[in-house]
Amino acid sequence: MKDRITQTGVWHACVVVGLAGLGFFTPFSSAGVAFALALIVVLAFWPARRLWREAPWNEPVMAVGLGLFAYIVIQTLVTGGNSASSRQAISQYQELLLAPILYSVLRDARRRQVLMLSLFAGAVALALMVWAAPLHPELQAMIFKRRISAGFALAVCAFLVVMRAKDTPQPWPARVVAAFLAFTVLFGLDGRTGQLLVIVLAVLTVWLHSTRRVRWVASLAGLLVVLALAWTSGTVGSRMKETLSMSPGGDETVVTSTGIRVELMRVALALAQRYGVAGAGYGNYTQVHAQMADEIYRTPVEGANVNWMRSTNPHNEYFMQLIGGGIVGAALFIAWLAAAFRAALRAPPAIGVQLGAVVVAFAIGCLFNSLLLDFIEGHFYMALVACLLAQARATRHGDTDEVRSVLIIATRQIGDVLLTTPLIRAARRRWPDARIDVIGFAGTLGMLRNNADINGYFETPAKSGWRDARSLASRLWRRYDLALVTDPGDRAHLLGWIAAPQRAGIVPAAGRSNWVKRVLLRHTVVAAGDQGTVHVTAEKQSLIAPWLDESSVRADVIAPPPRDLPGDIAAALQPGAVVVHAPSMWPYKQWPVAHFEELVKALLAMGRQVVLTGSAGARDKECIAPLLTLAPAPQLLDVSGQLDFNQLVAVLQRAALYIGPDTSVSHLAAATGVPVIAIFGPTNPMRWAPWPAKSNASEIFERSTLVQRIGNVTLLQSDLPCVPCGKAGCEDHRQSRSDCLVAIGPDRVLEQVRLVLAR
Known part of the structure; x- marks a missing residue:
């Protein structure tokens, strides 16, 4: 030392x-x-x-x-x-x-x-x-x-x-x-x-x-x-x-x-007309100036005139740049x-x-x-x-890198957005008086609505045209002191550069644009990848490590606050209900609907009310449709497409158990504290398991274990030797089948249901 x-x-x-x-x-x-x-x-x-x-x-x-x-x-x-x-x-x-x-x-x-x-x-x-x-x-x-x-x-x-x-x-x-x-x-x-x-x-x-x-x-x-x-x-x-x-x-x-200056200007104007589009080259000015001077004056002029006939620059930097470049x-x-002038306008x-x-x-x-x-x-x-510029920056931000505004860039799917909440909570604890905003894709920020740690939201289309991109850039331009980029994609890092002079971001382990991202970032976190051993909540939270004094921070996923349910649903909801979420966004994560049918039948036979959740999308409706004929309401209560995330939290908090696949709602359920049974296939649970509510940050799920229980989360996996492969199913594309999910029978899930409900 x-x-x-x-x-x-x-x-x-x-x-x-x-x-x-x-x-x-x-x-x-x-x-x-x-x-x-x-x-x-x-x-x-x-x-x-x-x-x-x-x-x-x-x-x-x-x-x-x-x-x-x-x-x-x-x-x-x-x-x-x-x-x-x-x-x-x-x-x-x-x-x-x-x-x-x-x-x-x-x-x-x-x-x-x-x-x-x-x-x-x-x-x-x-x-x-x-x-x-x-x-x-x-x-x-x-x-x-x-x-x-x-x-x-x-x-x-x-x-x-x-x-x-x-x-x-x-x-x-x-x-x-x-x-x-x-x-x-x-x-x-x-x-x-x-x-x-x-x-x-x-x-x-x-x-x-x-x-x-x-x-x-x-x-x-x-x-x-x-x-x-x-x-x-x-x-x-x-x-x-x-x-x-x-x-x-x-x-x-x-x-x-x-x-002489007038004659130099005369030559420079002629050169600008000739070379103003592509440029003559910065090292060629003396040559092209002499040629143009000879053309203008017809014959070389001796004596004092040589000062403008043979000049190394036009004595005007604007013409130098135009003629040279x-x-x-x-x-x-x-x-x-x-x-530089704009920086002066923005400086103290x-x-x-x-x-x-x-x-x-x-x-x-x-x-x-x-x-x-x-x-x-x-x-x-x-x-x-x-x-x-250095003095302006120090005066504006403080020599201790004071942060008064933070932008969290979470341009991914709904579950990924929810898993940024530990980072957002850590940022709020670190900078209690700062403004913290979040930008994400349209339709994905519902998981964050009414979050007490967030001051504002920006929604952007997942695919935007030039006009939308320009409008967003003008709204974000250097509005923040710090940008935290939770998405390793190029677009997210570009938004971070636009929004703030300081940035910390996640980059993929390999990528052609990685070197650019690393250069532009003050702090870089390398994504562990699908086969990694660091949970995404801890990975995202490590983005603010340079600004933290403590070595570790408790990583709680923060569910949105509950909101009053529609009157008919509130009246029909019974104590001890089991919430079943059957749909997955992608087929390779989908536990077979036939298995869900057997599971729901068994739950109904146990005298439990079953609440079916999902979105109003066509795929979710397709997965839920075979289950609707198993029992009448209110014993089988379908609330799919009728609730926002805040209302869904209210349902989960009143439930005795939640059962679902590897999907965003499973992460949400875990955050509410309700007992969760999560059915995982090819996905690595060390990276993507639902984070238990109020869990010790040192606890983590293992890669391949038939049954794991940490806190309020029970996670089930197949015993196939390839689990978890970290791929998008057996054929490695989003529409693929996953044999490991088919291998998890309804009887295994029911066994865990009885154990959890008995507790």
């Missing part, structure tokens, strides 16, 4: 060093950022399960970013092959891949604080270098070369410093620092992107610091003040003059920076920005404002520069978005 604590302390210290280096060097040093990120990446994967456990790809912004990166990789390799230029083009978008890693590392509040403080320190150091640059020619050349990235970083940092100090007891020192950074952008740097962002963010700052009554007036006044201040700046004035009197280009030999690349890039206000401003600043900057392509700007944005 001491060694583990020591290792954790060393790991944390190394991460802090990496984050401090990343924050400090991000505004101005590519080499410093590279070394710091290398350290962070190594630590994030040490041990390997650490990053897997954090699952940062569950955050939508990170997921879309990874999708964009995957598309860039595929598009680049397809269009350019595995060449050096292709690999270099892919490497230029590495921040999309690094962002989820940094997001997972920044889940700790202390690390986020280290990154932000180091970032602000780096911004101040950069501003000081700007003012010291005239004293050192090499430093002056470096600052001029990086004036765009420096202006972008200083403008954004100035805004963040002010906003993070807004509610502190002493905000003025931070405001002085922010003013110094903004002043540096306006008066010390020759970069229009940073100057524009200072004006926009300054107005936003005034808006956010003003009361509602004077907000518009104060913002307008703030805009005028900033514009007046900028007008006194020599750098802003020269840039403005250049913009208003730019040279036209063409064959001119002297072209201003603005003129086509409409798909541009759509993914815009979706990536939109996902103090964090949402900062994140939203960072996204807007980046989106504006991308109009004039290829910011995602550029190393410093791209990594600066990546670090801020990862940090602010």
